[in-house]
Amino acid sequence: MPHPRKTVVIGFLGTNLDSQWGPNRWQKWRPTLSLCQQDDLKVDRFHLLIDGNFETLAEHVKEDITLVSPETEVIVHKLSIRDAWDFQDVYEALHDFCQDYDFDQTREDYLAHMTTGTHVAQICLFLLTEAHYLPGKLIQTSPPFGRLAKKQPGVGKAEIIDLDLSRYDRLATRFTQEQAQAQDFLRSGIATRNEQFNRLIAELEVVALRSKAPLHLTGPTGAGKSQLARRVYELRQQRSDLQGEFVEINCATLRGDTAMSTLFGHRKGAFTGAQADRPGVLRQAHNGMLFLDEIGELGSDEQAMLLRALEEGTFLPVGSDTPVKSKFQLITGTNRDLRSDVSSGSFREDLLARINLWTFDIPGLAERREDIAPNINYELKRYSESEGRVASFNTEAEQKFLRFAEAADSPWRGNFRDLNAAITRMATLAERGRIREQDVDLEILRLQRSWQRNQSESETTTDLSSVFSDEALNEIDPFDRVQLAHVISVSRKSKSLSDAGRSLFAASRKKKKNPNDADRLKKYLAKFELTFAAL
Numbered sequence: 001m002p003h004p005r006k007t008v009v010i011g012f013l014g015t016n017l018d019s020q021w022g023p024n025r026w027q028k029w030r031p032t033l034s035l036c037q038q039d040d041l042k043v044d045r046f047h048l049l050i051d052g053n054f055e056t057l058a059e060h061v062k063e064d065i066t067l068v069s070p071e072t073e074v075i076v077h078k079l080s081i082r083d084a085w086d087f088q089d090v091y092e093a094l095h096d097f098c099q100d101y102d103f104d105q106t107r108e109d110y111l112a113h114m115t116t117g118t119h120v121a122q123i124c125l126f127l128l129t130e131a132h133y134l135p136g137k138l139i140q141t142s143p144p145f146g147r148l149a150k151k152q153p154g155v156g157k158a159e160i161i162d163l164d165l166s167r168y169d170r171l172a173t174r175f176t177q178e179q180a181q182a183q184d185f186l187r188s189g190i191a192t193r194n195e196q197f198n199r200l201i202a203e204l205e206v207v208a209l210r211s212k213a214p215l216h217l218t219g220p221t222g223a224g225k226s227q228l229a230r231r232v233y234e235l236r237q238q239r240s241d242l243q244g245e246f247v248e249i250n251c252a253t254l255r256g257d258t259a260m261s262t263l264f265g266h267r268k269g270a271f272t273g274a275q276a277d278r279p280g281v282l283r284q285a286h287n288g289m290l291f292l293d294e295i296g297e298l299g300s301d302e303q304a305m306l307l308r309a310l311e312e313g314t315f316l317p318v319g320s321d322t323p324v325k326s327k328f329q330l331i332t333g334t335n336r337d338l339r340s341d342v343s344s345g346s347f348r349e350d351l352l353a354r355i356n357l358w359t360f361d362i363p364g365l366a367e368r369r370e371d372i373a374p375n376i377n378y379e380l381k382r383y384s385e386s387e388g389r390v391a392s393f394n395t396e397a398e399q400k401f402l403r404f405a406e407a408a409d410s411p412w413r414g415n416f417r418d419l420n421a422a423i424t425r426m427a428t429l430a431e432r433g434r435i436r437e438q439d440v441d442l443e444i445l446r447l448q449r450s451w452q453r454n455q456s457e458s459e460t461t462t463d464l465s466s467v468f469s470d471e472a473l474n475e476i477d478p479f480d481r482v483q484l485a486h487v488i489s490v491s492r493k494s495k496s497l498s499d500a501g502r503s504l505f506a507a508s509r510k511k512k513k514n515p516n517d518a519d520r521l522k523k524y525l526a527k528f529e530l531t532f533a534a535l
Helices: 023-027 031-035 055-068 087-100 119-130 147-151 169-186 195-210 225-238 257-264 300-312 338-344 349-355 369-387 395-406 416-429 437-454 457-465 470-474 478-493 497-504 517-526
Strands: 006-012 045-050 073-078 108-113 137-142 157-161 215-218 246-250 289-293 329-334 358-361
Touching: 006 031, 006 119, 031 045, 031 055, 031 108, 031 137, 045 055, 055 073, 087 119, 108 119, 119 137, 169 195, 169 225, 195 215, 195 225, 195 358, 215 225, 225 246, 225 289, 225 329, 257 300, 300 349, 338 349, 369 395, 369 416, 395 437, 416 437, 457 478, 478 497, 478 517, 497 517
Parallel strands: 006 045, 006 108, 045 073, 108 137, 215 329, 215 358, 246 289, 289 329
Antiparallel strands: 137 157
């Protein structure tokens, strides 16, 4: 037969409420005694915590508990608290008590009595229980009211408070609503439909509000890393977590001697032209948030200094021997494969390990085509707010632009920057704020020309050289190289063989009754002894 579980209470002596003497004390409500008089609660052991010189009162309460609940063992503990209203004193004393206590959760249930002690003591009990240093639940006693006060004047009632807030329907609903509002805020109020992006935002919302560790945002240029970083800052600021500024710097713009100065500041006279002290962006972000975009572009010296700043919270401005302190949350962004950079020796492995605890891969617009429509509405709203001029599509124009924008062969190389530019141009040129089909036709032509220009020869060479040896590449005609490079590029960005086939054969497949894009692509790659899996 298993042993029945014991109920153990840990609580402070109430130096005022528990302090009742004489025969009439049984008519008074005393919370510690009341807890041991509950019909539906058997207290097997009561750890009575006291501070100061209250041993006499503690023994008096212990004797009365023995009278009303002889099965309850009372153990008095005198804690070394100098000031019962000093948070640090009380918390340290309770923390030490919990650390020294041999909790046995397999055989005992623990309750922390919240009613007695100073407000500071009650808060500390709550915090230690919520953090599971005291592995139990809270219990609160209250004096009797109404008929109960006449029938049992000294008993009152006790209520267990479960810190699993999901058990409280109204609270759970409220927190769910707040969480949904936070996620909508991170999405800039855009009703996104992409499941991958929505899952990412849900996780980012939780991490951003619970962790102060660095966040690492990856994804193609123009995917919205900078905007998302700022929204994380604004969300944290709303919750009163950050008092400092949001400071953003693109590391690709840092070159030569100015890189160190921009990041870490300098002292007057540190170098030619240093006519005054400069704080640097790390110092500027103190108690706030620092967003280092394109962090893969940082030089090795700057990487080393940044690592020290993250690990020690200090750094040396250029020309100074005195360390400067700065406390900030770091968000980094990149469109590069930093692990590959680590392998090549251009990025520090220890710095990457420090910044990628929480990595979020932001999908580009081409991977979120179902989100193009709500983002068009968002861009039109932004245009109206910034320009003070309302613009909108007529029905035919909107349908035409959406067909083009959502088509598999629209690469959206600049991602949301391309979309923002397109909407801004059409809205600006629209007569009387109405975007017509001819406006859409002109914009489609602009985008197509832009995308063709941006597909540089260097990208073609890189794609093929990463697949073929120099000897094999020399055997491929220049005409075929251009087409093959595009096929490889699309294949690498696609989730499956079929997805790549649909993108590559978007026009011709419409003319076929039973298109088999995957098979067409498979046969094309086989001509060059390639497979989709290998790419």
